[in-house]
Amino acid sequence: MVLEYKVEGGDFTQAGNVSSSVKKVLKQLGINPVVIKRVVVALYEAEVNIVAHAYRGVVTATLDDEGIRIVLDDEGPGIASIEQAMVKGYSTASKEVREMGFGAGMGLPNIKDNADEFTITSKVGVGTRLDIYIHYV
Amino acid sequence: MVLKELVSVVNGKVLCGESHINESIEYAFASDLMSDVLTLRITNFLLITGLANVQSVRTAEMSDLKYLLFARGKKVTDDMIELAQENDMVIITTPYSLFKTSGLLYSAGIQPVY
Ligand SMILES: Nc1ncnc2c1ncn2[C@@H]1O[C@H](COP(=O)(O)OP(=O)(O)OP(=O)(O)O)[C@@H](O)[C@H]1O
Ligand SMILES: [Mg+2]
Numbered sequence: 001m002v003l004e005y006k007v008e009g010g011d012f013t014q015a016g017n018v019s020s021s022v023k024k025v026l027k028q029l030g031i032n033p034v035v036i037k038r039v040v041v042a043l044y045e046a047e048v049n050i051v052a053h054a055y056r057g058v059v060t061a062t063l064d065d066e067g068i069r070i071v072l073d074d075e076g077p078g079i080a081s082i083e084q085a086m087v088k089g090y091s092t093a094s095k096e097v098r099e100m101g102f103g104a105g106m107g108l109p110n111i112k113d114n115a116d117e118f119t120i121t122s123k124v125g126v127g128t129r130l131d132i133y134i135h136y137v
Numbered sequence: 138m139v140l141k142e143l144v145s146v147v148n149g150k151v152l153c154g155e156s157h158i159n160e161s162i163e164y165a166f167a168s169d170l171m172s173d174v175l176t177l178r179i180t181n182f183l184l185i186t187g188l189a190n191v192q193s194v195r196t197a198e199m200s201d202l203k204y205l206l207f208a209r210g211k212k213v214t215d216d217m218i219e220l221a222q223e224n225d226m227v228i229i230t231t232p233y234s235l236f237k238t239s240g241l242l243y244s245a246g247i248q249p250v251y
Binding site (some may be wrong): 016033044070103113 | 193196216
């Protein structure tokens with residue numbers, strides 16, 4: 001099964017809609033709740049990052065018998081140093097983003113912790129791509 | 138502690154999810170940082186927060202967390218209640234500050250997540 005969603009940058013009222021939809025699908029499939037939480041927490045952090053830091057993005061979730069792969073591809077400013085962005089506490093979030101309860105610099109490290117496989121690539125001035133894979137068991 | 142009792146400890150008001158009022162709560166976590174909440178692996182705890190917006194309810198949804206307590210009488214919007222109801226959550230508000238709320242509940246026997 002392949003699911004595709006769009007995410008608009010800057011629109012915090014919609015942030016979480018994709019994660020919520022994917023969560024419903026995983027629940028219907030009867031996936032272990034502990035695994036569902038890992039998937040949706042990672043996805044939600046990544047979705048909020050597009051809303052908070054990029055202009056727009058596309059999320060593709062591919063489910064097979066063994067696990068779920070989520071690719072988030074955004075158009076945005078990109079990340080100059082991924083090494084720095086992965087450090088707990090590093091954040092360039094705006095005041096508006098902080099007022100929404102985000103901007104602690106904990107999202108990317110938490111995505112990595114929740115994922116079985118995680119890669120992030122980025123090009124400054126173009127965008128960022130996250131590839132997350134989580135096994136069902 | 139039974140939720141009903143907890144509500145009275147913080148002089149709180151239940152805005153939705155009254156049907157869960159006899160469930161019991163053992164653990165709580167207080168934070169205004171949603172990414173902090175999202176690092177917790179446990180579920181089934183009470184989130185005490187001063188951050189009252191749709192994202193705090195979203196964070197609860199993603200965390201499989203059913204009980205939300207908003208401190209300092211923060212205004213809870215219809216959007217928030219709607220989303221909470223969709224996910225079968227309980228929303229409580231208290232006029233007390235985050236510090237006072239946490240202190241009272243800790244003294245009453247609610248355990249910290251850490
Ligand atoms: N999709 C993205 N596009 C551009 N920059 C990004 C993107 N995702 C993350 N970043 C950059 O990496 C930093 C760290 O991201 P991370 O998710 O760890 O923290 P945060 O979003 O700032 O705060 P938190 O996730 O704790 O709410 C961000 O502050 C931002 O500078
Ligand atoms: Mg983030």
